Amino acid sequence: GENVEQHPSTLSVQEGDSAVIKCTYSDSASNYFPWYKQELGKGPQLIIDIRSNVGEKKDQRIAVTLNKTAKHFSLHITETQPEDSAVYFCAATPGGYQKVTFGIGTKLQVIP
């Protein structure tokens, strides 16, 4: 089955700096890679996703890149703000009706 590794497990950045979270996956059949943000005591919220036919996707301060050859994908947050502080999960799935495999999560702390 799919195995998703995520790092770092914790990340502290100064407000205004950029944050990068990296993930790798093992199943070459995976073709859909969502990223979720989870605030304390709440359910995960989809913030951005990317499909395997695209190398990069951007939405305001958030961008995701995908390297299919290396089986890497990354989340980039620019101009970080205190409200970006949360746990971020990457995930991968072959799509269709197959289940989604999540990374272990990265706790991001943005220091004002």
Add this chain to the structure above:
Amino acid sequence: GAVVSQHPSRVICKSGTSVKIECRSLDFQATTMFWYRQFPKQSLMLMATSNEGSKATYEQGVEKDKFLINHASLTLSTLTVTSAHPEDSSFYICSARDRERGQETQYFGPGTRLLVL
């Protein structure tokens, strides 16, 4: 759009009782819903996949007689924790796939905090 609700948000019960958690897709139809369990500071652990009108598919190690799942309509799935014990205390989260938007994207509910005394 793509809002998923859960009820209750938190529940405290006595050991040996059963607890039902509801998961609803509010503005879309979900042929597939998922139930996850999350321990503190850990990732989401898939418990089961629930398809409307059919039996749920449970992950290895999850007791189907203990965690009863019913997906009676395209907008509602329920998880019943039967004869709950303290070790069942956890954060339970459901998610739903919007069949109109694509097969892959999952939208999560806000979670239910269960505490068994």
